[in-house]
Amino acid sequence: MPETSPVVLVTGGSAGLGKIIAKTFLNAGYRVMIVGRSTERLQNAADELDGGDRLAIATCDVSELAQCHELAEQINTQFGRLDTLVNCIGTSDRGVVTELTADRLKQLWQDNVLTTLHCSQAMLILLEQSHGSIVNIGSLAGKVGARYLGGYVTAKHALTGLTQQMRLEWRDRDVHVALVSPGPIRRPDAGQRYAQHNSEALPESASAPGGGTKVKGLPPETVAAAVLKCAQRKKTDLVLPGHLRCLIAIGNAFPRLGDWLLLKFSR
Numbered sequence: 001m002p003e004t005s006p007v008v009l010v011t012g013g014s015a016g017l018g019k020i021i022a023k024t025f026l027n028a029g030y031r032v033m034i035v036g037r038s039t040e041r042l043q044n045a046a047d048e049l050d051g052g053d054r055l056a057i058a059t060c061d062v063s064e065l066a067q068c069h070e071l072a073e074q075i076n077t078q079f080g081r082l083d084t085l086v087n088c089i090g091t092s093d094r095g096v097v098t099e100l101t102a103d104r105l106k107q108l109w110q111d112n113v114l115t116t117l118h119c120s121q122a123m124l125i126l127l128e129q130s131h132g133s134i135v136n137i138g139s140l141a142g143k144v145g146a147r148y149l150g151g152y153v154t155a156k157h158a159l160t161g162l163t164q165q166m167r168l169e170w171r172d173r174d175v176h177v178a179l180v181s182p183g184p185i186r187r188p189d190a191g192q193r194y195a196q197h198n199s200e201a202l203p204e205s206a207s208a209p210g211g212g213t214k215v216k217g218l219p220p221e222t223v224a225a226a227v228l229k230c231a232q233r234k235k236t237d238l239v240l241p242g243h244l245r246c247l248i249a250i251g252n253a254f255p256r257l258g259d260w261l262l263l264k265f266s267r
């Protein structure tokens with residue numbers, strides 16, 4: 001693989017969607033660095049991805065700005081460039097607003113927003129040099145409200161706003177910024193990840209993917225292909241599945257109708 005092949009950094013690349021995104025970019029000929037806090041988890045992912053000398057791992061808590069700057073130095077030393085940053089770290093939630101605490105909201109804010117902000121700030125100079133791209137992984141919950149998703153909707157809406165602001169501000173620096181907003185993604189443990197958040201205020205259906213939203217689970221490969229498309233073709237804002245963009249537009253234009261449709265699409 002020539003040393004001129006593009007380089008992507010995937011935060012949260014040791015698990016879930018991030019791991020599939022790493023695989024997709026490897027298959028597209030990129031050199032890939034995956035980032036997470038647990039070295040063991042990263043090593044297991046690297047063994048599974050089998051990317052040879054085109055795959056590197058880095059242990060880093062991306063919510064810490066100083067660690068992100070060290071990570072930028074590591075990428076520069078190891079690869080000499082960075083073409084794409086995929087900010088994939090994020091945590092969902094289950095709960096109702098009446099029970100949402102400041103501590104929980106701060107944690108969700110840290111996982112879904114601060115990680116993206118800090119990593120993007122630290123990588124900006126490298127991305128400016130390559131005229132590169134940032135792709136942030138949002139959610140349908142960053143475009144519309146949803147019952148029973150606790151503080152996740154608030155955090156992902158903040159990420160949606162941050163993404164557009166970054167795009168507007170970094171346009172002049174020739175750094176493209178995109179958002180991919182998927183609905184629930186298929187995975188083996190879907191529906192079992194939020195059992196610990198169950199409260200009496202929640203129906204049983206709330207632990208289902210998307211908090212019980214009637215949207216079919218997406219294959220993670222479809223989402224990863226959309227992320228690659230954003231990086232290669234400078235797409236700006238992709239919603240998956242695509243037809244839900246109409247629902248979002250209707251809700252923005254006619255909020256009462258939007259609420260009615262959202263309730264109709266939830267269990």
Ligand SMILES: NC(=O)c1ccc[n+]([C@@H]2O[C@H](COP(=O)([O-])OP(=O)(O)OC[C@H]3O[C@@H](n4cnc5c(N)ncnc54)[C@H](OP(=O)(O)O)[C@@H]3O)[C@@H](O)[C@H]2O)c1
Binds near residue numbers: 016018038041088138
């Ligand atoms: N799953 C879905 O149905 C769905 C739907 C729509 C959108 N999304 C979005 O897709 C993204 C990925 O979700 P997922 O469920 O696939 O994730 P996941 O399986 O929970 O994996 C999270 C990854 O992030 C890493 N991580 C967490 N905090 C970190 C930190 N502070 N610094 C560095 N690494 C950190 C984890 O590794 P360590 O724990 O070792 O750090 C792990 O690699 C999220 O943004 C999520 O909101 C998911």
